[in-house]
Amino acid sequence: MSSLDHRIQELLELAKAEGFTLALHPAIIIAMEDAVAVVNLRTGAIVIGGEQVRYAHRRAGQVAS
Secondary structure (H helix, E strand, O other): OOHHHHHHHHHHHHHHHHOOOOOOOHHHHHHHHHOOOEEOOOOOOEEEOOEEEOOOOOOOOOOOO
């Protein structure tokens, strides 16, 4: 199992143990944390450099409104 797979599994196990669904895909959470951002696992809120932002999933080809 790769390091990334192990980290994804840890996130999934944590969410299951705590009884919530991850707001973002585990790979996105890990990428943001690797970039020194703080991710709220329940809401998907991401703090980058002290600024809170939200990312919303969009389907391929969907245009932001």
